[in-house]
Amino acid sequence: MTDYLRETHHEFLAASREALADARLQQILGQLGDTLGRRNREAWAALPNSDLIRERARSIKDATLADLDKHLAKLEETVTARGGHVHWADDGLEACRVIVDLIRRREATKVVKSKSMTTEEIHLNHALEAAGIEAVETDLGEYIIQLARHRPSHIVAPAIHLSAQQIAEILSKPAGKRLPAERETLAQFARQALRQKFAQAEVGISGANFAIAETGSIVLVTNEGNGRLTCALPKCHIAIMGIEKVIPRLADLPYFLKVLARAATGQKLSIYTQIITGPRRPGELDGPEEFHLVILDNGRSRILGSPLRESLFCIRCGACLNACPIYRSVGGHAYGGVYAGPIGAVLTPLYDGLSANHHLPHASSLCGACQAACPVKIQIPEMLIRLREQLHHEPEQRSRLESLAYRFWAWMLKRPRLYQISTWLASRTFGRLKRGDPWVRRLPGKLHGWTQRRDFPAPAAERFRDWWNKEGRDE
C-alpha cells in the first residue's frame, strides 16, 4: 500500500488547538450547520420515504460488495466493448504511473482536472508535476487551493477554510491585477482563465462518482460544469475510481442520485449528472477520442474483508462533516488526511495506519449525527468504537497499566458483593464530598490522562440501589 500521505504524521490535538484559536475559520465553520447542514436536514424532511430510499441505496452497496469481483470483471468487459480501456492499480503509486504513462504516450503536457478525491488520495498532482506535466484543477474551490498549495478541507467544498478576501488575494496573482473580494467577479475571472486552459488541454482527468457494470459507464456529478468540459473538449479522458464505486445496473443509479445531491448540498439533483460510456462515436464532434478507466485498490480490498467493510459504502457527499460537532469546531485540516470529518476519522486510520492516526477514532463524541445525515446510513459511531478497541491491540498503543486497570474492573464487575461494596464506598466518600458538583475535573496521578480533555462524572451521593430500596419500590 502507498504511504499515501506524509513523512511526518499529523498531530490532531495541536492542529485542533490552532483551528480553535483561528477566529476567521471559526466564523466560517459556524455557518456550516446553518447552510449545508440545514439544507441536508430539510432535504430528508421533504423527501417522502427518505429513510427507505436511503436503506435501498445502502442495500445495493451491500449486495454489490458481496460479489465485487464479478461486477468489476463485468465492468472491464463492458468498458472494453464500448471502446474504452481499463487499467488496474494495486496502489496509488501504480495508479500515478499508469496515468503519467498514458499522458506521455500522447506526448501531452497540458492536463485539466475535474475535482476528484481519489486523485487527492494518491497525490496525482505531485506525480504529474514531477513528470513535467501541467495539471490544472478546474473546480473553482480546487483551483483556488491548488494556487494556494493547500489541501482540501471539505469533501465537497474544498476551499471552505478561505474567506472571499483571502480568495481574492490568491486569484489576484494569476490575474496580474488586484481583484475585489466580490464573488461574481472572482467566479467570472476563474471562468475566463480556465476556459483558456480547457481550450488548450490535451487530456482531461476526472474521478467517478459511480461506475455501472452492465453498461460500461462512469457517472460524474458536478454543479459547475467543469466536469462536463473536462470530458467534452480534450482528446483523451482518463477517469480514476476506487473499486467500491461500481454498481451493477443502470436501474440502481437513480436511488443514489436521489440521495447524493440531497445529502451533499440539499439539491434534488446536482446541476450536471453525466453518464459517460466510452469515447465519442464516429461522426460526433465533441467528447474524447480515447477513454481510459483506472481502477484503484490502495488498501480497499483489505477493508472489504474486514468488519469495517461498511466504510466502502461511502459516496463522498460530505454530509457527515456538516453534521459533526467536532468537524464544525476544528475544520478539515486538523484531521490530517485527505478525508476529513467522521468518515475521515474512519478512512484515514484504515488507509494510513491506525497507530499513526490514533487520535482520529477518538475525535468524536459518538453523538450519531453523522449516521443520521448519511445518505447510505453508514454506522460511523460503531466503526469508531471498533477502531478504538483495535487501538488497544496495537503494540505502540498498548499500556500495561491500562490493561491491568481494565482487567481489575472486569474482575470486580463479575462479583456482585464486591461491586456493591465498592459503589457504597464511592458514594460515601467521593459522592458526599462532591455533592452539588456532578463532575470531577481532575483525576489523580496517571488517571489525569483521562480528564485532560473531558470531565469525569462524580459518583452520586446516594446510589440508585439505595434510593430504589427506600422510595422507588412503592411507586
Added chain:
Amino acid sequence: MSDSTAFLARIRQAAEQGRQYRVHLQPFDDQIGYLGAGDDLVERFAAEVNAVGGQAFVVPDLEAARKQLSDLLTQAPAASAVCWQHSLLDRLGLGELLPAAGVELIDHQRLANMPEVEHRNKLLACNVGITSCDCAIAETGTLMMCSRLGHERVASLLPPTHIAIVEQPQIVPDLLDAIAKLAHRGVESLPSNVTFITGPSKTGDIELQLTTGVHGPGKWLVIVIAGANNGG
C-alpha cells in the same frame, strides 16, 4: 499495470470474507423511491425549472414558442448560436428564425465542414446554445440530453446562455422514468454521453454562497410548449 486476474482474485477473496459482515438482505417494494410529479406535468416542470434558478416560459403552441425564442435572442443579445439538429427545432423553423433575428446559426452540418481550429473558435465565441432534449423530468426540473450526431454536448455547455425548447410529450414525471427510457433503448448501447441538466451552472465554493455561471451557462432558459404536437 497490475494483472487483472491477480487483482480480481484478491477482490474475490476479500468479498467472500466480507460477506459475514453483510448488513442488509431485505427486498424492497418497486415503488420505493418513485416520487412522481402530480397531474399537471407542464406546470410542475416549469415550477421546478424556476426553483433551481432557471427561467421557464410556458407557451401554448409552436407559433408562440417562435415569438418567445425571438424575444429571448434579442434580449440576450445573440450574434451566433450553436444549435442542435432536432425535429422539434425543425418544426420551429430555426433555419429561418435565426437569420431573421440576425443570429448566425451554427449546427453540426456547418461544424463538420470546418477545420478543427476554426470550429473550436466558432464554438467558443457563441453567445447562445439552442437545444431540445431527449426527455424532461417534471419532479426535479431536469433535461436529459443524449449525445449523438447533431446533438453536440457543447451546445448546452459552452455559451453563457442555454435555451432549451421542450414540448409536453417529452416530459416524464420522475428520474426513474427517464432512466427506464434509457434502459429501454438497451443497456448495451448507451450514447457516449447522457447528461442530466438541472439548472444554470452554480458554485458554492466561495463562502458557501451560491454564484452562477462559473463554467457552464449562467442563464438557463426553457421554453415549454404546453399543447401536444399541434402542428403550428
